[in-house]
Amino acid sequence: MAVRVRVPTPLRRFTGGEGEVPADGASIRQVIEDLEKRHAGIRERLLDDKGEIRRFVNIYLNGDDVRFLESLNSKVKDGDDISIVPAIAGGR
Amino acid sequence: MAPTLAKNGVLDSEHKQTVPAARAGNVLELIGNTPLLEIRRLTRGLFRPGVRIFAKLEGFNPGGSVKDRPARKMLEVGLKTGDLHAGKTIIDSTSGNTGIALAMVGAVLGYPVELVMAANVSRERKKIIEAFGARPIYSDPMKSSDGAIEKCREIIAENPDRYFKPDQYNNEANSLAHFETTGPEIWRQTAGQVTHFIAGIGTSGTVMGAGRFLKSKNKNIQVIAVEPDDELHGLEGLKHMASAIVPGIYHEEQLDLKIPIGTEEAYEMVYALGQTEGVLVGQSSGAAMIAALKIARDLREGCIVAIFPDFGDKYLSTNLWIGWQEWRRERLAQVLSKWNASTNATT
Numbered sequence: 185m186a187v188r189v190r191v192p193t194p195l196r197r198f199t200g201g202e203g204e205v206p207a208d209g210a211s212i213r214q215v216i217e218d219l220e221k222r223h224a225g226i227r228e229r230l231l232d233d234k235g236e237i238r239r240f241v242n243i244y245l246n247g248d249d250v251r252f253l254e255s256l257n258s259k260v261k262d263g264d265d266i267s268i269v270p271a272i273a274g275g276r
Numbered sequence: 277m278a279p280t281l282a283k284n285g286v287l288d289s290e291h292k293q294t295v296p297a298a299r300a301g302n303v304l305e306l307i308g309n310t311p312l313l314e315i316r317r318l319t320r321g322l323f324r325p326g327v328r329i330f331a332k333l334e335g336f337n338p339g340g341s342v343k344d345r346p347a348r349k350m351l352e353v354g355l356k357t358g359d360l361h362a363g364k365t366i367i368d369s370t371s372g373n374t375g376i377a378l379a380m381v382g383a384v385l386g387y388p389v390e391l392v393m394a395a396n397v398s399r400e401r402k403k404i405i406e407a408f409g410a411r412p413i414y415s416d417p418m419k420s421s422d423g424a425i426e427k428c429r430e431i432i433a434e435n436p437d438r439y440f441k442p443d444q445y446n447n448e449a450n451s452l453a454h455f456e457t458t459g460p461e462i463w464r465q466t467a468g469q470v471t472h473f474i475a476g477i478g479t480s481g482t483v484m485g486a487g488r489f490l491k492s493k494n495k496n497i498q499v500i501a502v503e504p505d506d507e508l509h510g511l512e513g514l515k516h517m518a519s520a521i522v523p524g525i526y527h528e529e530q531l532d533l534k535i536p537i538g539t540e541e542a543y544e545m546v547y548a549l550g551q552t553e554g555v556l557v558g559q560s561s562g563a564a565m566i567a568a569l570k571i572a573r574d575l576r577e578g579c580i581v582a583i584f585p586d587f588g589d590k591y592l593s594t595n596l597w598i599g600w601q602e603w604r605r606e607r608l609a610q611v612l613s614k615w616n617a618s619t620n621a622t623t
Contacts, residue, residue: 269417
């Protein structure tokens with residue numbers, strides 16, 4: 185499944201500065217694995233040692249937080265919009 | 277020299293004058309004079325007996341955070357210089373605590389307040405800001421706090437005469453507030469025995485201002501800043517300096533040390549502080565506590581003061597608490613074991 189992934193500023197160092205990148209996969213987990221192949225180093229920023237989504241990272245599938253879907257196993261369809269959003273805003 | 281604070285942790289009478297006023301004419305008089313809490317249960321057996329860690333609990337400020345101090349000072353200076361006067365609206369970019377503080381002080385002074393913040397700041401903060409009568413304006417969460425800074429600039433550029441911007445990132449009154457209040461309080465509360473001062477960097481006002489004051493009293497006091505270990509992090513309130521817009525008030529050469537802290541370890545420290553010390557704090561306090569532990573394990577003796585910027589109630593709806601049920605008291609020993617005093621400790 186071909187999808188577009190929106191990437192926040194703190195991760196654009198992995199995507200050559202791009203704020204939106206293409207990826208493939210049938211689930212969020214597969215999309216992240218594909219992102220890692222294209223942009224080495226990004227997986228570790230998104231997933232912890234146990235392979236779960238880091239607590240300070242939110243991933244939205246068509247506007248819904250995947251934690252309230254099936255997390256990394258959430259199914260992905262062609263043309264879906266995926267957004268990676270830092271859980272907090274930083275600064276004061 | 278070993279710290280000479282009362283061994284039972286109770287400060288002597290000379291220093292009890294720093295407790296908040298029992299009666300105040302307005303809420304602004306209640307800002308500052310926050311207590312020091314010695315962290316003893318969590319650190320029991322970890323360090324040498326001459327090493328003590330104190331947390332300065334800024335959550336006791338009336339607006340609930342350390343940011344009450346610079347907010348009051350920046351508006352006070354604005355009124356003195358005439359930059360803030362009747363007809364002006366106070367505006368700034370903030371992810372929360374400064375916004376709450378500006379909203380509170382603005383309400384007392386009778387000025388309208390507008391606050392630009394990334395849309396992903398915690399729900400509680402947005403509501404508190406609105407409860408003080410201020411207007412929140414949301415910026416793109418994908419761009420983090422730098423997005424809020426940029427949007428705030430655009431809004432002011434459209435209508436420059438309408439606004440007074442305290443500009444916490446570049447206003448020396450921010451660090452001055454800490455030079456005049458936070459620093460002297462710590463000096464008094466530790467009877468001048470503080471050896472290490474630790475604070476997180478957001479705007480850097482706390483570590484710069486209080487650090488400068490403490491150095492002026494004793495140049496050997498180590499001033500240590502805490503920052504997230506990566507550009508993508510979950511330590512709300514803190515900035516990763518290498519990748520962020522560097523605040524104008526930040527002078528790195530005045531720091532003795534900068535300690536990077538991981539988000540996950542700071543979150544676990546928040547759980548540990550709640551369950552062992554009975555203090556529920558925000559994640560920036562967890563990060564400050566980790567930094568204190570890192571310093572403490574290498575000391576033979578010392579009096580470490582770490583700023584705990586706020587309490588934890590504003591974060592209960594945030595990702596800080598995802599998966600916390602899995603964290604159990606039995607994990608505490610495991611978490612703390614890595615902080616045992618090192619064998620080559622120095623003073």
